[in-house]
Amino acid sequence: MAKRKPEDPPAGLxxxxxxxxxxxxxxxxxxxLLFSMSSISEEKFQEFVASMSSAFSVLxxxxxxxxxxxxISNGVSQLNELDEYINSTGKNADSDTTSxxxxxxxxxxxxxxxxxxxxxxxxEDQGLKENEEKAxxxxxxxxxxxxxxxxxxNFTSEYVLLSLKGAFLFDSGKAAIREEATGALDHVGAxxxxxxxxxxxxxxxxxxVPMHSAQYANNNELSSARALSVFDYLLEHSSLNPAMIKHxxxxxxxxxxxxxxxxxxxxxxxxxxxxxxx
Numbered sequence: 001m002a003k004r005k006p007e008d009p010p011a012g013l014x015x016x017x018x019x020x021x022x023x024x025x026x027x028x029x030x031x032x033l034l035f036s037m038s039s040i041s042e043e044k045f046q047e048f049v050a051s052m053s054s055a056f057s058v059l060x061x062x063x064x065x066x067x068x069x070x071x072i073s074n075g076v077s078q079l080n081e082l083d084e085y086i087n088s089t090g091k092n093a094d095s096d097t098t099s100x101x102x103x104x105x106x107x108x109x110x111x112x113x114x115x116x117x118x119x120x121x122x123x124e125d126q127g128l129k130e131n132e133e134k135a136x137x138x139x140x141x142x143x144x145x146x147x148x149x150x151x152x153x154n155f156t157s158e159y160v161l162l163s164l165k166g167a168f169l170f171d172s173g174k175a176a177i178r179e180e181a182t183g184a185l186d187h188v189g190a191x192x193x194x195x196x197x198x199x200x201x202x203x204x205x206x207x208x209v210p211m212h213s214a215q216y217a218n219n220n221e222l223s224s225a226r227a228l229s230v231f232d233y234l235l236e237h238s239s240l241n242p243a244m245i246k247h248x249x250x251x252x253x254x255x256x257x258x259x260x261x262x263x264x265x266x267x268x269x270x271x272x273x274x275x276x277x278x
Contacts, residue, residue: 127157127277134275135160138191147184159201159274162188163256166206166226166269173213175225177233185230188273189238199276200245202227202234207265208252224249230271 135155142151152163169181177185192200204227206219216222227247235242257264 124157128155131155131157131160131277134195138162141191142187145184145187147187150181150184151188159276162191162273162275164188164230164271164273165266166271167266169230169271170226173211173216173222175216175222175229177229182233185233186237189234189240192234192240192273192275193238195275195278196240196244198244198278200240201272201274201276202231202245202247203254203272203274204228204230204247204249205254205256205268205270205272206252207268208255208259209265218251220249220251222249223251226271230273 132155135153138160139148139153142148142153150165150168152161154161154163164184168184169177171178204223204225206223208219211219211222216225224247227249231245231247234240234245252259252268255264255268256270257267259265259268
């Protein structure tokens with residue numbers, strides 16, 4: 001049998017050399033990256049710190065501190081120079097600046113508070129003037145209708161107040177509106193229609209004499225029922241929007257006169273109608 005001739009070696013580099021060359025390239029790239037990261041441009045770094053200082057109003061002396069190398073390349077020893085670093089970064093200067101800024105802020109706050117108070121005074125004066133004119137018109141209307149003895153008119157900067165005597169509207173211990181009072185409530189409803197865009201509040205009040213009946217357990221329930229009766233009557237006999245009217249019973253807790261006398265108790269038994277500013 002004839003002998004086989006040995007095969008020629010494959011052309012090109014040996015396989016291990018390709019792997020080795022790739023490894024060398026990777027190592028070269030790795031060390032180039034390390035070198036590039038280890039070199040810091042001091043100029044660019046100072047520009048960065050300066051931009052941060054102007055943006056956040058801190059580290060006013062940071063550029064000088066970095067230039068002196070207090071916090072760079074000193075390692076643990078920089079802790080011994082903490083006071084120097086604080087001074088070099090402008091901390092002390094910032095303290096003065098902060099104090100000035102705080103004083104300026106306080107001054108601005110006082111100015112704002114004074115301006116707010118002046119605005120409140122202007123609003124209050126304007127409200128008093130408008131409600132005084134409104135109260136005069138309502139009082140004139142009530143006087144012409146001969147209801148001055150039953151309805152009192154007062155005002156504040158926030159509202160005009162109509163106070164209706166309880167004895168005129170209701171029998172003792174009752175919440176049903178007396179027939180004699182319906183005409184007066186019709187007239188009150190016509191007045192309120194002129195100010196239908198305002199919030200209207202109806203409050204029932206009693207004296208402090210304890211009461212108990214089969215229908216009402218105490219003065220709180222009685223005052224609430226009386227306010228509700230006036231509310232229902234006005235809605236039924238006028239074009240007022242119920243969404244603009246609210247009612248509540250205050251019982252004996254907001255007296256306007258001395259409950260120790262008959263005249264005082266009579267004044268405390270009342271229904272108040274407030275017409276608030278629009």
